[in-house]
Amino acid sequence: MPFLRRTVPLAICFVMGIMTAFQYFVPHQLSRDFLELMTRWDKIIAGFAVFIGAYSLFHLHYSRIRFKVAGWGYSIFVFIGAIVTLGFGLYNGGDGFWVDKNEGTMFDWIYIYVQVPAGATIFSILAFFMASAAYRTFRARTVESALLLVAAIIVMLGRVPIGALISEHLPTAADWIMGVPNLAAKRGILLGVSLGAIATSIKIIFGIERQYLGGGD
């Protein structure tokens, strides 16, 4: 069935791509209604993607437990966390998941006192590692790295109140770095990345780039 497996998806992709790309140039109400309907559908489809994510995470940790990979015991906590949260979420304070979400339930409590502090802390650990890296590996070995280092120092000092106390020129210098060389480089990168994205989009629409098919025939 290569027709259903390959031709149909390539055709769907081509038709959708061409129609939405040309829609941009047609401000007629019909064309806008089409765009509204398609984006609305896309938004609904995207809602299902969360289950693929959930499946792959559960599958990963289930395999770890099943094959007793080193540290498999910790994977049990992924299931505990997920099942308790899902349980309270579906229970919805006793009203069930088929009515609107209630506020102030155990589900919200878990979010406020487990997810928020753990999520906020896990990335703050990097503060320590950045300090350590700055001390141990950040060296002006070449002209390029010296430029990077000097820019970093000026920005680090110029962007906090203490910079202005050290010298009134520090914030000005930091502003200049951000607004001139940084702006230029970031704009260059933005132009490059955008051209790349546009080229990839064209390749996808014309079926040259088929990664999304996920391999196989």
Added chain:
Amino acid sequence: MAHSAQRTGGEEMNRSTDFWILVGTLIAFTVINTLFFAIGSFKINWDSFGIVIAVGLTLAMYSFLYKDNPAFKIAENLYVGVALGYTVIITWYNALKPDIYDPLFVPIFTKATEPEYLVIVPMILGIFMLMRISARLSWLSRWSFAFVVGLGSGLTIPNYIHTFILKQIEPSMRPLFYGGESIYVSVNGILVLVGVVTVLLYFFFSIEHKGPIGVASKIGIYFLMVSFGASFGYTVMGRMSLLIGRMIFLLRDWLGVLH
């Protein structure tokens, strides 16, 4: 042999030191919180209990700084599970329920309003997408991905050209003097233009970087390095802010020494 036995002995001693540090920390944590409840700093309710849990998780995460340990791993895995559960539930109440269940299924059963049958199309495409996890039917997911990717590509082309190419080139193509601005502004304008062009040259020229192109791409590298320095500075700022936020939480909401 003797050397390795010595090392194992050392490791065992380390392990037992770590064990006692863990136990000591847990005891200290319990004692402090019990004290807070006993003297009335914490009322006996779900919120206070929540703060204790939040502090416990925060400290468990930071324990990684000493060494990778069971407390960190448990907190980390628990967080992954809870975050996933939260995402699924929020997606149900905020997306799938109001977009599919309420307009399609509720009217079918209650007959209060006309069901929106058009919703069936994205629902089927959504279900097809889930087929990716099946070995036999995974090809059906290609239809959904084709729809999503095709739509995304079609939207990207004109909107990116307008927003990220034309609108971004425009400010770098301004005349140097159109009255009123200082030399400083004009010089900066030229510098930005030079930076953008040389960075693009550095990225795009597949020919050898020699002669004038070599010089230009070298200048491009210098611009990039300064911008990476700026990004590094900002990254330090961001990470420190996260740490400061957590410290404020510990000192204010838990220990109560900060107001």
Added chain:
Amino acid sequence: MLDKLVNIDRRIIFALVAAAVVISLLMSFSLPVPATPPVMGIYDKINDMPPGSHVLIAFDYDPAAKEELQPMAIALLHHCYSRDLTVIGLTLWPGGTGLAEQALTSIARQYNRKSGEDFVFLGYKPGVASLIINMGENLYTAFPADFYGNDTKTLPALQGVESLRDLDYVIDLAAGASIETWIAFGKEKYKFDMGAGCTAVIGPDLYPFLDSDQINGLMAGLKGAAEYEVLVKYPAQAVEGMRPQSVTHALIVVFVIFSNAVFFASGGWRTVRRGPGARR
């Protein structure tokens, strides 16, 4: 000897950083936080809007960026509510839903503002670019119900708003690439004024949009939030955080300068420049 200084146990560095934060938080000294032009851009825009104008705030972050963006959101909400503006909140990140709801409702209570009448929380919706375009064409098909399940067509707060075109201002608070998405598929397509707040990590990437006037203002990181807190005369967590922020930045700069001084003094640079197989 010098090598030993550079290769000290990293836990000593960790302890120094932690001590710098805790001590500077416990000591009370105040530092000036003058507002920079990008932050003033947002403040002035909100200040000049007549009461009842519609401001959309997209809370596109999750707990990982809470310490930077939640103070920003709170300062913004103080400003909007105190100026009697109608706030429309939403998020493109499922993990940010609770934080957005908490910020919107807790600050609203202080100004006696009612959900559905003076502000709306639309909640989370997937789709990112598609969702933004859907809202640009029709807000009510994008969000048939608000976060609490109320029919959006019946909400007084949304009267006069059919799509993104009818909004007076949009502010995206971002921990990811959502500002670019809002600009490309929202601002440029449906022509509304837009400002942005972001984590410090992505701040430098947004300068091209500031320069091209695609955003009229930008708050980057806790510093941006602190500037806004000072502007709205509500100094809170961000202003408080500027003391340790200053001290830790100074500490890192000292680390960098000291370790480089040791590196050059110990002749480490020679092995790099001249030695065979030099590490670069």
